[in-house]
Amino acid sequence: MVISEIQRKLNSLIDVVKDEEKVLILMHDNPDPDSIASAVGLQYLLGNLAKKPSLIGYSGIVGRAENRAMLKHLGIKMCSMSRISLQDYPCVALVDTQPSTGNNSLPPGKPPDIVFDHHPYRPASRKVPYREIKPKYNVTASIITEYLIASKVEFDSNLATALFYAIKSETEGLSREVGKVEARLRHFLYPHVDQKLLANIENARVSREYFKIIHSALEHCVIHDEVVIANIDKVSNPDVVAEVADLLMRLEKITWGFSFGAYNGDILISARTIDRANDAGTLIRKAVGELGPAGGHEMMAGAKISVKDKTVAQKKALIRQLIQRVLELTGNQDVKGENLID
Ligand SMILES: [Mn+2]
Incomplete structure (x- = not known):
């Protein structure tokens, strides 16, 4: 991207917030490192460039131990949306999500003023005054990092570590891909990263509960040829569903991995594939x-189905139906299932 173009963009971003007192930066529910780092980066950008204070809001919970460690070690402050009145924030920025996706707590009647995202473009984003939606990017934090570089603000080590970790965690692993942009930005950020803090985040300690859930998930895993499916049942934090799906993708000969979990009246589904051409x-x-x-990307995606009004038997039947659906859609409906662990 040529500098003049991004300079123009920075100017129009400042224009959108210049008459505002403050900005609410809202991440998707159960925020992951990409949304957290993008929010922190945007907060830094708005503070330094437009002199605007902002509050980072979230819904759901921060479940994954690494993500909790990220908040703790990098001193990231964010506020639960249950404690925020949207009326106090006329100006809202969405990061790593878009309006009408169903994975953020912005009501449909309240359009955001700013969107930074890398998920496929949603028609509802058309009306957003400032939008930077780049589905070709693997990470929203990459888009934010490019803005920060262009704005010439100084990177402190906590900010650089957050962005670096977001790019690293979102592009590593079997069902993910490092693009040219990410490789270049990781190289740029690396000298500013606090390696000790990064190691603390990546090796975050987990509870005994975590091992119990992983144990039970693996016991309820069924392989249908190139598809592996974990039916985890209840989870104590929603991120476990994605963690199990990631873990399963390491199984040899597997092309698709799905995990199903029940959390807070919802059925959560994570889908993974190692083949970008499949489109998860x-x-x-x-x-x-x-x-x-x-929704999601080519190689990783997720879904949420509310089952609050359903009986236990109805929920079980629905999960069975959904498993049948994914087997059909991957062409494995006639393959007999085999337990991962005998
Ligand atoms: Mn993301």
Whole structure:
């Protein structure tokens, strides 16, 4: 991107907030490192460039131990949306999510003023005054890092570590991909990163509960040829569903991994594939249909279905149906299941 173009963008971003007192930066529910780092980066950018204070808001919980360690070690402050009145924040920025996706707590009647995201473009984003949506990017934090570099603000080590960790965690692993942009930005950020803090985050300690859930998830895993499916049942934190799906992708000969979990009246689904050509986002949207919000990228996607009004038996039947759907959509409906662990 040529400097003049991004300079123009920085100017129009400042224009959007210049008459505002403060900004609410809202991440997607159960925020991950990409949304956290993007929020922190945008907060830094707005503070330094436009002299605007901002509050980072979240809904759901920060479940994954690494993400909690990220907040703790990097001193990141954010506020639960249950304690924020949207009326106090006329100006809202969404990061790593878009309006009408169903994975953030911005009500449909309240359009955001700013969107930074790398998920596929949503028609509802058309009306957003400042939007930077780059589905070709693997990480929203990459978009924010490019803005920060162009703005010539100084990177302190906590900010650089947050952005570096977001880019690293979002592009590492079997079902993810490092693009040219990410490689270049990681190289740029590396000298500013606090390696000790990064190691503390990446090796965050986990509770005994975590091992119990992983144990039970692996016991309820079934392989259908190239597809592996974990039916975890209840989880104490929603991120475990994604963690199990990530773990399963290490299994040899597997192309697809799915995990199903029940959390807080919802069925959560994570889908992974090692083959970009498969498009996990499209498949999960087809599997879930009208049942709830679903979406994601080529190699990783997720969905959420509310089952608050359903009986235990109905929930179980629905999960069985959904498993059947993903087996059909991956062409494995006739393959007999085999337990991962005998
Ligand atoms: Mn992301």
